Each structure stands twice: as structure tokens, then as C-alpha cells.
Amino acid sequence: MESSPFGRTQNGQETQLYRLKLADGFQADIADYGGTVVRLFTPDRTGRLEDVVLGFNSAEEYVARSPYFGCIIGRFGNRIANGRFSVDGKTCTVATNNEPGGIPCHLHGGRHGFDKVVWAAEPLTLNGQPALRLTRTSPDSEEGYPGTLRIDVTYTLTADHSLRIDYEATTDQPTPVNLTNHSYFNLRGEGTGDILGHELTLSASRCTPVNAGLIPTGSFASVAGTPLDFTQPHSIGTRIDADHEQLRFASGYDHNYIIDRTEPGLALAAIVFEPNSGRVMETWTTEPGVQFYSGNFLDGKLTGKSGRLYPRRSGFCLETQHFPDSPNQPAFPNTILRPGNTYRSITIYKFRQR
16 A cells, blocks of 8 residues: 655645555555545556546646546435425525536535545555545534534455445434445546447436436336437447437436346446457446436546546446435435434446456
């Protein structure tokens, strides 16, 4: 385990970058700022290592302009309609920091979410494998959320070329919790162009359709016969610009998929294959959903770690999660954490070659 300075936040707080590495070169560089996965090196079919996540070289760049590259999202990932929800009859108001379709909503924990704080970091060895435990306490009323929330997030590199993320949280008041990681992947290598040729398979025969503000309507819809159907492998770009209401609303894919599962525990949510490199990424999770986002709002103005621009759709996200706007949707799985209970979630990004 190595660490090095990573820059300073707006208020001058120093940040560190931690390197987790296996003997064969599989490597993750993770910053304590935002718990951000800054680099992730994995081999292609010839054994060549390449960094497969989008990002920057310093904390200052993340502070200035990051579109959530690689970070921990919380207290509630994804959107909450109108920035309002109720817990046990009490109305809570959180920031409206996003306006898709001109309709305000709360996004990814607010204006100063978990992606914009420095976490306490502890390098570890777990079962002989390198790990990094990040902890923080989110005070009562932070960003409008009730209760003091204590969070542990542990990143572990495993011998089978997986990046495992374990989340735990406890609270002293009932509060919504929905934690995720927001890495943008390009399995050909960051800065190498768009991801439209990546082949995606999702273990999801249904999704939660959205309105023009990208808020779920509350229904569960079959994806069969639509451009949102990835139950069989499809290149991301094949149908991304089809004349379909859901794709028009999101300018591409930005949808919560309901993972098909028969029992609790880890389930395979997605498989992505990049034909040129031969890299394959599997996404496993204990969560009920996964947000597939095709990088629609990248605009070619950001320069990444390699000095290359990130054009539109140059990275994709698979954000494991409970469903968006769950505090306002009684039919969705519950996201309210209560005192005495512990929030636990596991996500694994596993890499191999074909």
C-alpha cells in the first residue's frame, strides 16, 4: 500500500491518494476526497494493463468540475423529486441541485454530498489482500437529511481481479440511505473515445420508467421489445438514439433497471464486453437495482488524466442502488434506515478477458 499527496480542497484541506495493487499489476488508486476511484488498471486479452475509469490527476480538478467521476454518492444516490420527502410524517427539504427537463430535483446527496468531503482513510490487509477503509460521520441536518449517519466504505482488491466495495451505515434517527459508487468506465481505456461499441447485458427484464424530469413514475415496466432491453447482449450505441420517449427524456440511457433475482445476496447485475481489448466487466451486487448511464452529458470540454478530452458518451456508469425517489414511492423497496439497524450493501466489479 502506497499513499501520496493528491492536492487540496477549496478550504485548504490536504488530500491523499492511496494505491492498492496486486503482484500481477491489477491496481486501484483511491482518493480520500470523495472516496474517489481515480485509476483502475486491468489487463486486456494480451495482458496489457490500461486505466479503465475516467478521472483527473488532482483533488483541485475534482473540486472544480467533476461530474461525479468515481466517487461515493450519498446520503441518497440518484434523484428525489422536488427536493422533498417525508419520514414518519415529518417533511424534510433537501437541495434541488439538478433540473433535467427544466424540472428541479435533488441529485446525489445535494450540493455538498459525500463526493465532496474528505473521508478518514485507513489502509488495511483483508484476507491477505489490499484494502482501504473510509469512514465519516454525516451530522444531523447535513444537506437537510435527518439524523447523524456514520458510514464505513471499504474498497478491496481481490485475487480474481475484482474491486469489491462494502458499505455500512448506522443512524440515530430514521433517515433515507442509498449509497453507491459513480465510476465512469471505458474498457478500451480512459480517453480513447466513446463507449458505443461496448456490448452490454443486463440481468433485468424490467425498469422504472421516468417522466421528463427523470423522476420515476412509480410503475414497473417490461423492457421487452424496447431499446431499453439488454437482457441479451447489445452494443450500447445500436439503439441509443432511437425514437423512444424514455431515451428522449434522458438523451440516451440514464435509467434504473430492476435486477432479476430469485433470492437475496449477491446477484449478477450486468456484463460489459469491449471487443477491441477483450476486457469484460461483471457487476455483482446485493442491491435491487442498477442505474445504467451512458455518459450523455459529457460534452468534450473536460480533459482527463491522460491529457485527452472526454467526448459525449466516453464513459458508462453502472450504479448499484435502491430505486430513485424511493422515499416518495411507497411501491419501491424501502430506503429508510432506522436506529438499531445497520445498512449493508456490497458491490463487486470483476474483470476478465475474452
